[in-house]
Amino acid sequence: xxxxxxxxxxxxxxxxxxxxxxxxxxxxxxxxxxxxxxxxxxxxxxxxxxxxxxxxxxxxxxxxxxxxxxxxxxxxxxxxxxxxxxxxxxxxxxxxxxxxxxxxx
Amino acid sequence: xxxxxxxxxxxxxxxxxxxxxxxxxxxxxxxxxxxxxxxxxxxxxxxxxxxxxxxxxxxxxxxxxxxxxxxxxxxxxxxxxxxxxxxxxxxxxxxxxxxxxxxxxxxxxxxxxxxxxxxxxxxxxxxxxxxxxxxxxxxxxxxxxxxxxxxxxxxxxxxxxxxxxxxxxxxxxxxxxxxxxxxxxxxxxxxxxxxxxxxxxxxxxxxxxxxxxxxxxxxxxxxxxxxxxxxxxxxxxxxxxxxxxxxxxxxxxxxxxxxxxxxxxxxxxxxxxxxxxxxxxxxxxxxxxxxxxxxxxxxxxxxxxxxxxxxxxxxxxxxxxxxxxxxxxxxxxxxxxxxxxxxxxxxxxxxxxxxxxxxxxxxxxxxxxxxxxxxxxxxxxxxxxxxxxxxxxxxxxxxxxxxxxxxxxxxxxxxxxxxxxxxxxxxxxxxxxxxxxxxxxxxxxxxxxxxxxxxxxxxxxxxxxxxxxxxxxxxxxxxxxxxxxxxxxxxxxxxxxxxxxxxxxxxxxxxxxxxxxxxxxxxxxxxxxxxxxxxxxxxxxxxxxxxxxxxxxxxxxxxxxxxxxxxxxxxxxxxxxxxxxxxxxxxxxxxxxxxxxxxxxxxxxxxxxxxxxxxxxxxxxxxxxxxxxxxxxxxxxxxxxxxxxxxxxxxxxxxxxxxxxxxxxxx
Numbered sequence: 001x002x003x004x005x006x007x008x009x010x011x012x013x014x015x016x017x018x019x020x021x022x023x024x025x026x027x028x029x030x031x032x033x034x035x036x037x038x039x040x041x042x043x044x045x046x047x048x049x050x051x052x053x054x055x056x057x058x059x060x061x062x063x064x065x066x067x068x069x070x071x072x073x074x075x076x077x078x079x080x081x082x083x084x085x086x087x088x089x090x091x092x093x094x095x096x097x098x099x100x101x102x103x104x105x
Numbered sequence: 106x107x108x109x110x111x112x113x114x115x116x117x118x119x120x121x122x123x124x125x126x127x128x129x130x131x132x133x134x135x136x137x138x139x140x141x142x143x144x145x146x147x148x149x150x151x152x153x154x155x156x157x158x159x160x161x162x163x164x165x166x167x168x169x170x171x172x173x174x175x176x177x178x179x180x181x182x183x184x185x186x187x188x189x190x191x192x193x194x195x196x197x198x199x200x201x202x203x204x205x206x207x208x209x210x211x212x213x214x215x216x217x218x219x220x221x222x223x224x225x226x227x228x229x230x231x232x233x234x235x236x237x238x239x240x241x242x243x244x245x246x247x248x249x250x251x252x253x254x255x256x257x258x259x260x261x262x263x264x265x266x267x268x269x270x271x272x273x274x275x276x277x278x279x280x281x282x283x284x285x286x287x288x289x290x291x292x293x294x295x296x297x298x299x300x301x302x303x304x305x306x307x308x309x310x311x312x313x314x315x316x317x318x319x320x321x322x323x324x325x326x327x328x329x330x331x332x333x334x335x336x337x338x339x340x341x342x343x344x345x346x347x348x349x350x351x352x353x354x355x356x357x358x359x360x361x362x363x364x365x366x367x368x369x370x371x372x373x374x375x376x377x378x379x380x381x382x383x384x385x386x387x388x389x390x391x392x393x394x395x396x397x398x399x400x401x402x403x404x405x406x407x408x409x410x411x412x413x414x415x416x417x418x419x420x421x422x423x424x425x426x427x428x429x430x431x432x433x434x435x436x437x438x439x440x441x442x443x444x445x446x447x448x449x450x451x452x453x454x455x456x457x458x459x460x461x462x463x464x465x466x467x468x469x470x471x472x473x474x475x476x477x478x479x480x481x482x483x484x485x486x487x488x489x490x491x492x493x494x495x496x497x498x499x500x501x502x503x504x505x506x507x508x509x510x511x512x513x514x515x516x517x518x519x520x521x522x523x524x525x526x527x528x529x530x531x532x533x534x535x536x537x538x539x540x541x542x543x544x545x546x547x548x549x550x551x552x553x554x555x556x557x558x559x560x561x562x563x564x565x566x567x568x569x570x571x572x573x574x575x576x577x578x579x580x581x582x583x584x585x586x587x588x589x590x591x592x593x594x595x596x597x598x599x600x601x602x603x604x605x606x607x608x609x610x611x612x613x614x615x616x617x618x619x620x621x622x623x624x625x626x627x628x629x630x631x632x633x634x635x636x637x638x639x640x641x642x643x644x645x646x647x648x649x650x651x652x653x654x655x656x657x658x659x660x661x662x663x664x665x666x667x668x669x670x671x672x673x674x675x676x677x678x679x680x681x682x683x684x685x686x687x688x689x690x691x692x693x694x695x696x697x698x699x700x701x702x703x704x705x706x707x708x709x710x711x712x713x714x715x716x717x718x719x720x721x722x723x724x725x726x727x728x729x730x731x732x733x734x735x736x737x738x739x740x741x742x743x744x745x746x747x748x749x750x751x752x753x754x755x756x757x758x759x760x761x762x763x764x765x766x767x768x769x770x771x772x
Binding site: 042043045046047048049050051052053061062064065066068070071073074075076077078079080081082083084086087 | 185186188189190191225226227228229232233257259306310313314315317318321322323324325328332335336339340343345433436437440441546547548549550551552
């Protein structure tokens with residue numbers, strides 16, 4: 001994630017017409033690609049080190065306080081992170097299209 | 106590029122490590138990669154624990170033989186990245202740069218670094234590997250948990266990774282022991298990487314992604330199968346209601362084990378040391394040396410060793426729970442309960458364990474990642490009711506509600522609730538004042554579920570027990586001996602009344618003589634206790650406790666139990682009843698009906714009992730706890746703060762209770 005992303009507002013459409021929503025706005029089971037954050041530098045660095053960084057594919061497993069997100073790795077494997085709701089509110093994602101046509105690897 | 110550090114082997118211009126030299130290898134990895142299990146399995150029992158100077162971060166140093174070479178293995182704290190602004194990352198950076206070393210070790214950069222990567226989740230580990238490779242130290246890579254990766258259908262091309270890096274790469278499983286011999290052998294073959302990963306974060310992540318996709322392969326279907334199972338278990342264990350219930354059941358089991366199972370070995374230890382004390386007393390001639398050995402040294406060692414069963418059991422069970430992956434879920438579930446008080450979910454296990462004994466509870470606070478939150482947990486943990494308070498609660502609630510078990514048990518529950526409320530209130534206050542700082546928001550890895558390793562749990566238990574005995578145990582022993590001295594000296598002449606009784610006993614019949622001598626014994630013990638240094642201190646300090654309703658006898662009880670609360674009942678038995686054994690028939694009655702020096706006013710009025718109960722719930726009456734706090738918090742000042750705060754709160758609360766009770770007409 002590249003730090004303060006003021007343009008990454010909630011549910012704002014992006015240039016390519018895709019929605020940007022906060023991670024906590026995904027539905028359980030829904031996936032998306034991280035596109036930015038409004039976190040302070042320390043939290044951003046920590047989440048980035050834990051794999052929750054820009055371009056990472058994430059799946060929301062549990063919505064609540066805290067949330068559980070699954071972060072997909074480069075080899076189809078994944079890890080789970082328990083995430084405080086205030087952090088999940090400040091991480092933004094492009095939700096995946098239902099047909100999965102936008103998913104990368 | 107970062108400057109290359111000076112490795113330990115290069116001290117004094119040595120060439121590369123050769124046979125006969127000690128090679129220092131730093132073990133680095135993300136949390137939950139099984140790094141510590143690798144350390145434990147490689148070094149076995151050949152390790153020692155200290156800390157990194159200037160930090161409270163624990164430093165574990167292990168030793169293993171690799172052919173003719175001895176490898177000194179440093180277990181670095183688990184980190185997600187070397188670049189984070191956290192103590193753990195700072196320690197790792199400084200060790201790799203050769204700026205610090207475990208206390209007592211020569212300061213030099215390690216000769217090599219072993220990067221431990223979780224094979225089932227290599228993404229993060231590869232980023233850390235990239236950061237480490239940029240240090241240009243001889244490196245080797247351990248792909249741990251390779252058995253779990255294989256079971257998940259993952260293919261790993263470690264030869265390709267080794268060729269890419271120019272360093273040895275070993276597949277292993279620390280849990281099963283697979284590949285550990287190869288890893289041990291590779292310790293001496295670590296080599297400087299042939300490439301340097303890019304420095305900026307974005308490029309480094311891309312490098313790690315490309316390495317991951319070329320070395321690790323697993324099909325989407327294979328991986329999803331395992332994830333579905335984890336999802337199902339997580340749905341229950343992290344559910345707002347079912348998760349809390351499951352947590353309650355598991356923690357009750359844990360608490361019960363510490364509280365109940367540990368009582369058997371604790372009883373055995375007490376019996377063995379009791380026997381040892383009797384043997385010393387029967388073998389040695391009466392005198393100071395005999396008393397010092399029997400009542401000071403043997404009782405002091407017993408006072409240390411008696412805590413071991415609880416400490417061992419707690420750490421064994423916690424280690425098993427941690428290994429299964431459940432402990433992270435427990436912290437997750439409890440986070441929302443403890444957050445309003447400025448504590449994270451990780452604090453729950455230490456606080457719960459403190460209900461059995463604050464010592465293992467405080468030691469368990471190492472699991473709290475944030476320093477301020479860890480300190481707050483350590484400071485408030487002794488407020489919760491530990492088992493040592495129970496004899497006092499039993500005595501005082503029995504005095505308050507004789508023959509009314511329901512009311513007595515409600516008072517008991519109230520005492521527990523007061524302890525928890527004081528702990529939570531103090532934590533909140535500490536986090537808003539001296540430990541003010543942003544709460545580290547929960548970002549917690551939830552590791553995959555797996556069967557726990559008993560061997561790992563045993564090694565962890567051994568390590569914790571050793572740390573306790575070496576570091577805290579010596580302090581506790583010294584304290585016990587000092588308190589024995591204060592209670593046993595000076596020797597004084599028996600009171601005239603007792604001497605007269607003994608003279609009358611000489612002329613009396615056998616039954617009457619026996620009764621007179623027994624009474625004289627009691628009088629002498631009471632007198633000796635009152636005239637000991639401890640008794641004198643009690644009488645001197647009594648005016649301080651007078652507003653709380655305590656006379657000098659009660660003050661002696663409070664002062665003597667400063668080292669350990671459970672001593673209160675036995676001290677009162679000696680001071681007011683002249684009995685050595687508090688469980689003797691009629692002792693509690695004699696304590697309950699004891700009179701002050703005026704011979705009329707009872708020592709234990711109802712108002713005094715309420716005041717005493719509140720005092721014992723809140724006061725810091727446990728020197729071993731202070732010794733462990735000083736060690737775990739990283740300074741005596743934290744122990745002194747804990748002592749001052751708890752004593753102050755206890756004094757004011759007991760004062761308020763006594764004065765309000767008196768004003769309300771409670772006798």
